[in-house]
Amino acid sequence: MHLTFDWQGALRRARHGAKESVAGEHAPPRPAWKRFPYGDRVYRYGGTALLSNWCRLHRADREPYPTAENLVELLRANPALEPHAADPDGLAVQVEEAWRSFHAGDFADAVDRGLAAGPVGGVVAVRAATVYARHLEEDPQQRITILREAVDSAAALVRLAPNWANAWYAHGAALVRYSQHLSVVKALSQGLGSKVRESLHRALQLESGHAAAHVALGVYNAEVIDKVGVVVGGLTYGVRREAVVDHFEVARTLHAQSALVLAEYAHASLLVLDGARTGRTHALCAEAAACQPVDALERLHLEWALGEIEAGPDYP
Template identity: 40%
Template sequence: MAQWTSFPHPGEYAFDAASTAKNWARLHRGDSEPLPTDPALLEAWALFHSGEFQKANDAGLHIGPAGLTVANKAASIYATYLEPHEKARLDLFLEVATRAHAQAQDDPHNANAWYWHAYALGRYSQAISVAKALAQGLGGKVKDSLEKTIRLQPHHAGAHIALGAFHAEVIDKVGPLIGSMTYGVRKDVGLKLLQDALHLNPDSAIAMIEYANALLMLDGQQRIAEATGLYEQAAAAEPADATERLDADMARAELLN
C-alpha cells in the first residue's frame, strides 16, 4: 500500500486508549459507535482520532471483522480530505463501499456497516458527478443504506447529514418533480434531516457545512446570509479530534473563496 498523505496538524490530537475511552461519548456523538471492549480495537480508534488514518486503517483490517468499522471510517475520511490523487480517492471509496457492503451482509444489524457503505458510495458518486451516479443506479443504493442506518440507529447524526445532503443534491441535479417521482427525494424532508442532525450533534461542523450547502442548492441566493453564518459557526467550532479539525479547516477554506 502506498504511503498516505499525513494529517496536516501532527501531534495536535494525541489520543491513547484511555483518553479515547474517556471521551468516547463526545467523539462518537456523530456515529453512535459502541465503545469497544477489545483493547486492540480501542487502540485502533485512538490512532484514528489522532489523525493517524493509515495506521488506523491497517490496525482495523488486522483485527478482522470487529475492526472493519474503524478501517472503513479511517479510509473514508482520509479519501475525503487528504488524498490528492483522484484515481486513488475513487479506488479507496470503492474499496470501502465493497468492504462495508460485505460487512452489512454478514452483520445486517450493524448500523455503521450500512452507513460507511452509503458514505463511500456517496462520495464516489459526487466525484464522478451526481448525474452520472444516478444514471448508474448508485443513488438508490446510497439512499437505501442510509435509511437502513437510521432505522437501526435513530440517533445516528452522520446518517441524517448524509441523507439530507442526498435529497438536496438530487433535487439540485434533476429538479424537485423528477427527484420526487424517480428518486423519492423532497426538499422539506432533506432540510428536516439536516436540522435533526444538528439537534443530535449541535457541535458538528460538518452538519453545519452540509446544511449550508443544502440551503444554497435548494434556495439559492435568498439563503446566502444564513449559509454564510453556518459556515462561520463551522469554522469557529472547537474540534474534538483530527476529523473535526479537517471539517473546520474546510469551512474556513470555503469562507475564503
C-alpha cells in the first residue's frame, strides 16, 4: 500500500476548520508503511466484537467507545471542537473504524481514517503514527519525520481539546518517542522534557486511572537518567530512579497482565535499575511473554520481550 498523508493539512483543519482532502492531489508522496508482521486478521475486531472487547483493549487509556453520545460529551467538554464535528453520528463510525484498524495493526489505515474524521480522530491518528514509527519503521529519517509530525498534530489537538485526557497522553507519548530518536540529550536541550511532563501529568489530572500515562512517565524518567545520570537528571530535570518504579508499579496495578506495561517496565529496568544483574529484566520479560495479547500493540511488546529472553545474557 502506498499512501499520502497531508499532515500539514490536518493541522490547518484543526486550527481553522478548512475542509481539505486528507490525501490531496498536491500532498507529497510518503514511503509506504510496512504491514504488521504477525498477521493482518489476528486482531481485527469485526462487527460488535470491538465494542465487546473495548474495556480490555482500552484499560490502559480509559478512552470511551466512539459513540455519538460520547462524542457529544467530548464536544461539551471541549467547545473548540464543535465547529469540526457537525455530524457526531457519522464521525463516531469513522473513529470506530480507525480504532478497529489500530488494534489490528493496520497503522497506516488508522492514521488515514483518523485524519479523515478531523480533530475527533486526532488521538487515534497520532497514536497509530507513534506506534508505527517506534515499532515498525526501519528508516531513521522516516521515523523521526513521522514522530515530529505526530508531535505537531497532537500539539494542535490539545489546543482545541484541553480537557481530553487522551489528547494530552498522545502528545506526551509522541514527545517521549520523538525525544528518544532525536536523542534525549538534544531533546532536553530544546526544552522538550518539560513538555513531556506537562502533557502526561495533565492526562493524569484528567484521568487518574490512566495506566499508559504512568508507563510513559516511567519511560521518560528512565531515558533521562540513562542519558545524563542520576545526579544531573535529578537536579536539572527532576527525574528519579524511584519514580521509574513508582510509575510502573501504579501502571501494573491499574492494568495487570499487560504485555505493554511489563515489556516497557523491563526495558526501563534494563536502563536504570541494574536489571541485567539482578534478573529484574528477565523476570519482567518472562511475565510479558506469558501474557495473552489482545491487539497488535500488545503483540509487538510481547515479541520484544521474547526477543530479549532469547538474545539476552544468562540472568541469575
